[in-house]
Amino acid sequence: NVERLFIKGLNQRQYDLEKKKQQEEAELKQTKDIELFISQKWQEAEMNCQILLSKLKLKQRKNLNNLTYLIPKIDEDEYMEIKYIIGILFQMYKRDNCENDKLSSVSLSSLDLQIFQFIQSNDIEKIRKYPYLLHSYTNKIYKFLKFSTLRKLQPYIIPSIIRSIIGKRLTNAYGIWSMDDESGGNKVSSGYSLYPSASFFNHSCNPNVINIEKGRKVIFKLLRNIKKDEELCINYDSFINDDFEIRQNVLKEWFFDCLCERCVEEMNLKNTKK
Template identity: 30%
Template sequence: MTRPLIDLRTTPHGGRSLFAIQPIARGTVIFACEVPFGHVIYKDYRREVCAQCFAYAASTSRNIGDPRTWSIRSCRATAETVWFCTDECKVIWESGVIGPLIADVNALLGKGKIATRSKSARDGYDPILPNGPPAQITQDCIDQAWVDVEDLVSSRARLSSYCSTMNLEDMELEISRLVASAIVQRYVFDHRLANLAVSSIIPTSDPWAEVLDLQSSELSNVSLRPYILAAHLRVYAFLCHSLPKHLRLYVPTARNILARDTGNAFGIWDGDSRDEMLGWGLWVGASYFNHSCCPNVEKTRVGRAMHFTTSRSVEIGEELCISYIDTNQSITQRKQDLENSWFFTCQCQRCQSEEPDEASPH
């Protein structure tokens, strides 16, 4: 029996994290998270990204006729049309349960009456948060806003009236699709309609329990971006109105996903060049890796899977870290990016060594 290479531990500085429990050579794949619990491909890229393996048409030459789009597609009567890079990917996708169910749900979301709201009007009047964001953001204020939206959605008549004039930005609709895909995943798991791939390194019997174990960034996110509270409430109301009855039972899941999406999600990029971000996803087990500006692990997307490989040799007891940002930036820019997107001040070894000495003259 192969001895495990890594262990999940609680740390005083970053929640739970992964550590080496024996020496690990450079280039060792130490972790693989096979599928995202929830994901979305941006609207502008859906004809260019394979629904099964996320291959990007513009970065390949497979489709000679039009190098920026795929020609193979699935367009069942009840589902949103999706595209594939090969017939093999189409067969894999259609033989599963989750992909077609998500396509069905996305078709329903696409039929919703949505009035496009300009960015300049984002902070304007909306009955879902009539007084706008609270002047002082507290957890109590956020909790009360969610109580109020629960009251709204408890009446189908009031919910239908609100949604008939709902103003959703394009990004709010993308967020709705991400949350809906996660709801489908949970529904499928609960009804044992398919076997979800789970990590062999961090075993789990319930992927939803893993989602709840992730750190919530709700208060930090709303404090930094007060407008996001109304956006999340609109997403919630929209899903309550649009999803079929058997999935509406899971919509309360939405708040937990939205609270953990920021700070735990990974971008779906076009490849090693990372020139274009095609969407994003929540690979739950992958979120156990903490950040360092001098990481010893590299992440690579292989189809739908996220693989993690040591970038140097690692000793027993070392924490295994990836980089959340571009580490070629200055310490000032790195800290700003981490504080704005992940809500923490980096204290890694590199940042401590590069921190200016306040006592030294300017």
């Protein structure tokens, strides 16, 4: 009976969470001020975490083992997101606590973090297109970080920082790929990483630079000779000979309409035929 009631309780909790998620998605679609709505949900997530922590004694809070029951279940995508966030948080911690350390890796991290601040965030556009992400970010990822991350990183786990880290990743990250022998040598995604300097490349459907991903490194090579004052551009996706409309549809994931030379030429040709 105890086991049956326990399982029933878990199922009921999962049902309640799913119902709350659907309710939030419906509210998001109806809201007139999506930016305010998203900000409120992040603040609610922080308040809920603080309320749960306030019910524990100080000694209990210091031991992560006492918080395991508060940690939400996550899926593979959320796990990847959390890995990425913690990586950034560690870089922030190193920057703020290793000022006297002359290791080049620390100084490079500091430079990357300075550049990181200027990267565009696209969380509002992404959540508008995929409303379910807001629940994932605020009710699962944020709580997971709050209740499972080392104490030294806790000062960085606040809504503004976590939201910024996620938002900057959405349209700026590069995939990390490895070869899978079991699948005949096909590439398998093992996560993603963000290279701040590389995030400033613009897109072109006729790029003059190619990005080659090798493990955790991204190498950029010229595809042709570059003219004076010519902008260096990469292809955000992998299409080469795809139709104009197909390319434009794919690029909507980056929230812009491509007006590169190739697209403008094909668009004019298409309009002429009409």
